[in-house]
Structure formats: C-alpha cells, structure tokens
Amino acid sequence: MPRFVFITGGVVSSLGKGLAAAALGSLLQLRGYKVRLRKLDPYLNVDPGTMSPYQHGEVFVTEDGAETDLDLGHYERFTGVPARASDSVSAGRIYWTVLTRERHGDFLGGTVQVVPHVTDTIKEVIQKDVADADIVLCEIGGTVGDIEGLPFLEAIRQLANELPRGEVAFLHVTLVPFIKSAGELKTKPTQHSVRELRAIGIQPDILLCRSELELTPEARRKIALQCSVRVDAVIPAYDAETIYEVPISYHAEGLDNRLIEALGLPAGPEPDLSAWYEIVNRVKRPEGVVKVAIVGKYTEHKDAYKSLNEALTHGGIANNVRVELDWIDADYFVAVDASDRLQGVNAILVPGGFGERGAEGKIAAVTYARTRGLPFFGICFGMQLACVEAARNLAGINGANSTEFGLAADPVVGLMTEWQREGDVERRAPTDDMGGTMRLGAYPCDLQEGSLVRRIYGTARVDERHRHRYEVNSDYKERLEAAGLRFSGMSPDGRLPEIVELPGHPWFVGVQFHPELRSQPMRPHPLFADFVRAARQQSMLV
Ligand code: GLN
Numbered sequence: 001m002p003r004f005v006f007i008t009g010g011v012v013s014s015l016g017k018g019l020a021a022a023a024l025g026s027l028l029q030l031r032g033y034k035v036r037l038r039k040l041d042p043y044l045n046v047d048p049g050t051m052s053p054y055q056h057g058e059v060f061v062t063e064d065g066a067e068t069d070l071d072l073g074h075y076e077r078f079t080g081v082p083a084r085a086s087d088s089v090s091a092g093r094i095y096w097t098v099l100t101r102e103r104h105g106d107f108l109g110g111t112v113q114v115v116p117h118v119t120d121t122i123k124e125v126i127q128k129d130v131a132d133a134d135i136v137l138c139e140i141g142g143t144v145g146d147i148e149g150l151p152f153l154e155a156i157r158q159l160a161n162e163l164p165r166g167e168v169a170f171l172h173v174t175l176v177p178f179i180k181s182a183g184e185l186k187t188k189p190t191q192h193s194v195r196e197l198r199a200i201g202i203q204p205d206i207l208l209c210r211s212e213l214e215l216t217p218e219a220r221r222k223i224a225l226q227c228s229v230r231v232d233a234v235i236p237a238y239d240a241e242t243i244y245e246v247p248i249s250y251h252a253e254g255l256d257n258r259l260i261e262a263l264g265l266p267a268g269p270e271p272d273l274s275a276w277y278e279i280v281n282r283v284k285r286p287e288g289v290v291k292v293a294i295v296g297k298y299t300e301h302k303d304a305y306k307s308l309n310e311a312l313t314h315g316g317i318a319n320n321v322r323v324e325l326d327w328i329d330a331d332y333f334v335a336v337d338a339s340d341r342l343q344g345v346n347a348i349l350v351p352g353g354f355g356e357r358g359a360e361g362k363i364a365a366v367t368y369a370r371t372r373g374l375p376f377f378g379i380c381f382g383m384q385l386a387c388v389e390a391a392r393n394l395a396g397i398n399g400a401n402s403t404e405f406g407l408a409a410d411p412v413v414g415l416m417t418e419w420q421r422e423g424d425v426e427r428r429a430p431t432d433d434m435g436g437t438m439r440l441g442a443y444p445c446d447l448q449e450g451s452l453v454r455r456i457y458g459t460a461r462v463d464e465r466h467r468h469r470y471e472v473n474s475d476y477k478e479r480l481e482a483a484g485l486r487f488s489g490m491s492p493d494g495r496l497p498e499i500v501e502l503p504g505h506p507w508f509v510g511v512q513f514h515p516e517l518r519s520q521p522m523r524p525h526p527l528f529a530d531f532v533r534a535a536r537q538q539s540m541l542v
Pocket of ligand 1: 380467
C-alpha cells in the first residue's frame with residue numbers, strides 16, 4: 001500500500017494547491033519515489049465536462065478519456081505521470097455511486113447515510129488503482145470550512161486512523177496576508193483555518209503558507225505555536241516569476257524533506273533540480289519575443305485555456321523565445337476588419353470552443369492568417385472552422401458551416417454518430433445526454449507521407465487526445481483537397497479527418513485533437529515547438 005499525502009486549502013480559494021501538489025510530486029520523484037496525483041472535488045456535477053470554462057476553467061482530458069479538473073494538467077506537466085480517470089473524482093460521482101448501489105439493493109434494509117456510506121465510498125475511491133505508486137498525493141478541492149467539503153475531510157480523517165500510523169501526512173495550504181495599515185503579516189486566518197481542521201480531527205503535519213512578503217521568524221514561530229506544527233514545518237510559499245520555479249523554491253524551503261520525515265521514509269540523495277533550473281533559465285532569459293494572437297471566446301478567463309497557455313510557453317522554451325499572448329475575443333471581428341487588430345502579431349491560433357457565438361469572427365481570423373501567410377494553428381473547433389473557411393473561400397461552397405449551430409446547407413462539419421474505439425463501435429444520437437458523451441481521450445492518427453506534420457512529428461502514427469462532438473465531414477474531403485487543403489492526418493480506418501494543412505503556406509495546420517494536453521515543459525509538444533519556430537521566423541521577416 002502506498003503512503004498518502006492529503007492536501008487541503010484554508011482561508012481563501014485560488015491559493016495554488018494544485019500547483020503545490022504538482023511541484024511536490026516532482027520533488028518526490030526526483031528523490032526516487034513513484035508518485036500518483038489525484039484530486040477530489042466537492043461539487044455535485046458528475047465531472048467538470050458539463051461546466052462552462054467560466055465556472056471551472058479548462059476541462060482537462062486524460063488519455064483514458066475522462067473529463068477532469070485542470071489541476072490534473074499541472075500534475076502531468078510537472079511529473080510526466082499520465083493522469084487516469086480514477087485520479088479525478090467529484091462529490092457528484094461519489095453520490096451517484098452510492099445512489100446506484102442503493103437502487104441496486106446493496107444496502108437493503110439499511111438507512112443510507114453520509115457517514116458511513118458516502119465516506120466509505122470516498123475512502124474506496126482514494127485507495128483504488130494506486131498499487132503502482134509509492135506515494136499518492138491527494139488534493140481536496142475547495143476550502144476548509146465549506147459545507148460541501150465536510151464528507152471528504154471526514155473520510156480522510158477516518159483513513160488516517162485506519163491505515164498504519166505514520167503512513168498518512170496532511171499538508172495544509174494557507175494564506176498569510178500582509179495588512180498595509182498595520183504594516184504586519186497576519187497569522188490569524190491561518191490559525192483559524194487550522195482550528196477548523198482540528199475540530200474535524202485533522203492535525204496538519206506541514207503548513208504551506210502563501211505570502212507576498214517574507215514570512216518573518218516571528219510569524220513562523222507564532223503559527224507553529226498556535227497550530228501545533230513544528231517551526232521548520234511552517235513553510236513559506238512566495239509568488240514565483242514562473243510556475244516552473246516552484247519546485248526549486250519549495251525544495252529550498254525544505255518542503256520535500258519535511259514531508260519525507262512526516263511519512264517516515266528514508267530521505268535518499270538530494271534531488272537533482274538541474275532540469276528545472278534549465279527550464280527557469282530559458283523562461284526568464286529568452287533571446288527574443290514572439291507575439292501570438294489567440295482568437296477565442298473565453299479570453300478574459302485565462303484558466304479556460306490553461307494547458308494551451310502552458311503549451312505555448314513550452315514552445316517558447318524549445319525556441320528560446322518568450323511567447324507573448326494577445327487574447328482577442330472573436331466577437332470583435334464581427335464588427336471590425338481583422339486586419340486592424342491583427343497587425344504586428346507573428347502568428348494566429350484559434351483554440352477549442354463550443355457554440356455559435358464568435359464562430360464567424362474566428363473564421364475571419366483564419367482568412368486573415370491564410371491570405372497573409374501568417375503561421376496559423378487551429379485546434380479542435382479552430383480546425384473545424386478552418387475547414388469551413390476553406391470550403392467557403394477556396395472551394396466556393398457558400399453554404400458551408402457546422403451543424404453545431406443548426407441545420408447547414410453544406411454540413412462541412414457535422415455531428416458524429418458512429419466511430420471506432422479500440423475495435424468497438426461507439427454510437428451517439430442528437431438526443432443523447434450531454435455529459436461524458438463526446439469523442440474523448442486518446443485516438444490514433446496516421447500521418448501522410450511528405451506532409452508538414454509528418455516532418456514535425458518525425459513518425460507515421462501519433463496518439464492524441466480528443467474532446468469534441470462534431471467532426472469534419474469526409475464527404476467534402478475530395479472537394480476541399482481539390483481546392484488546396486491537404487488532409488495530412490486521418491484516423492487509421494481513413495474515415496475521420498484529424499489534421500489538415502495548407503501546402504504552399506508557411507505554416508497552416510489544423511488539428512481535430514488537443515495537442516496542448518500532452519505538452520510538458522521538459523518535453524514541449526512538437527506541434528507547439530514548430531508553431532513557435534515558425535512564428536519566430538515570421539518575426540524576423542518584419
Ligand atoms: N464544438 C466542437 C465540437 O464539439 C469543438 C469542440 C472543441 O473545440 N473542443 O466538436
């Protein structure tokens with residue numbers, strides 16, 4: 001059985017618990033431990049797939065096709081361990097499981113209650129599918145004190161009491177605010193949130209204190225005394241210039257050492273952080289800057305495109321440049337000529353999205369990139385709209401559109417009702433449930449010989465992650481090819497267009513999948529690396 005580390009948050013939300021878990025995961029790996037990271041979320045949606053990115057930020061898709069919390073993206077980027085469906089569980093799913101069992105008659109004769117039935121199910125889920133790990137880092141979403149988080153806290157309290165002593169550690173992430181008028185760091189909110197935890201029966205082993213200013217020895221002593229935590233386990237966590245610096249600063253503050261001690265594990269050799277130093281150095285000291293316009297819908301909510309943001313940073317790391325992002329709301333182009341707004345950008349990216357609003361603006365951005373020879377990257381919705389654009393403006397199919405927006409005279413993008421998954425056929429109907437029914441997770445794609453993407457990937461077949469309901473309609477393939485579009489990536493059965501490109505254009509690629517989900521700072525995704533290279537080349541022309 002692996003050891004468990006439970007990560008809770010106090011005082012306010014958005015303290016970066018997910019990042020803390022991810023950075024700690026990396027440090028433990030560098031000490032030779034096999035880690036697994038997971039997240040429990042207290043909301044009642046069965047998964048975040050049905051939530052708007054405004055509510056919950058990006059939906060991160062795992063290889064095995066689960067729609068999960070965006071923190072799982074941080075976990076993968078920092079540790080390289082592919083997340084699985086079992087690594088993200090919401091209260092909704094827990095209750096669903098309990099209620100399904102109740103209907104099935106599993107508790108026949110009994111009263112079904114939060115304790116023990118819900119808490120038992122939570123404990124089951126926490127311990128499921130972790131046999132291959134030495135240490136499981138399990139983050140509890142929300143803030144201590146929230147009503148809906150209580151069953152989770154109760155479950156981890158019980159678990160710590162049931163597992164052998166010393167095999168469970170509690171890490172609490174908290175805030176130590178600086179109050180200007182008093183000129184002081186305030187430890188009271190931390191004290192209160194730890195008191196709240198202790199009232200439930202959880203004594204944290206380590207406090208990770210987010211603070212804007214240096215945590216003074218006096219503040220540390222005070223927190224240690226009041227919260228019954230050792231002084232050296234009161235660890236400051238300061239804002240970093242880049243998130244990839246976090247493992248370095250946590251290590252310098254002793255976080256991994258304290259955690260190893262709390263779990264009674266041998267410390268082993270000092271972790272080698274040179275790869276993180278190299279990444280940080282490249283992020284902080286680039287040779288140049290390239291400007292990429294992202295024409296999307298949820299542009300004021302940066303978490304909505306978390307992985308995309310990071311993948312572009314990784315592309316910058318691969319090319320020694322800083323990628324400056326210009327977020328543009330697609331609606332802008334409906335009223336304004338794209339050329340005003342896009343002047344001075346080195347490349348354009350149209351990301352994934354849903355719904356009609358903004359679609360025509362995105363199509364205008366595709367036209368701009370295509371006609372001016374500006375590097376263009378279309379992802380999922382962006383690829384579908386690039387095909388609509390090519391159909392209308394290159395192939396003369398005037399009624400081209402996606403049926404996502406209603407009936408189309410020419411359904412160049414249409415609802416996919418049947419496809420293959422590992423030898424089985426998956427079927428969907430327009431009236432099906434919305435939750436969890438898209439084409440989700442990793443699917444293979446064959447790359448056409450001699451194509452740009454084949455050169456970039458350097459291989460004939462790739463696996464990439466999907467999350468979409470609609471698909472480019474292969475009935476239009478021949479007409480689009482005749483008009484100049486190249487279908488350089490297809491599903492192995494030859495039915496589903498996966499990648500399009502435009503020969504003769506400096507860099508024009510649309511992909512039906514989400515390559516950003518696989519990009520990592522240590523292993524930038526080849527498409528992002530080459531897109532940024534093309535943007536850099538473009539920046540040298542002007
Ligand atoms: N809305 C499109 C679809 O469902 C694209 C989805 C996406 O970009 N992730 O197919």
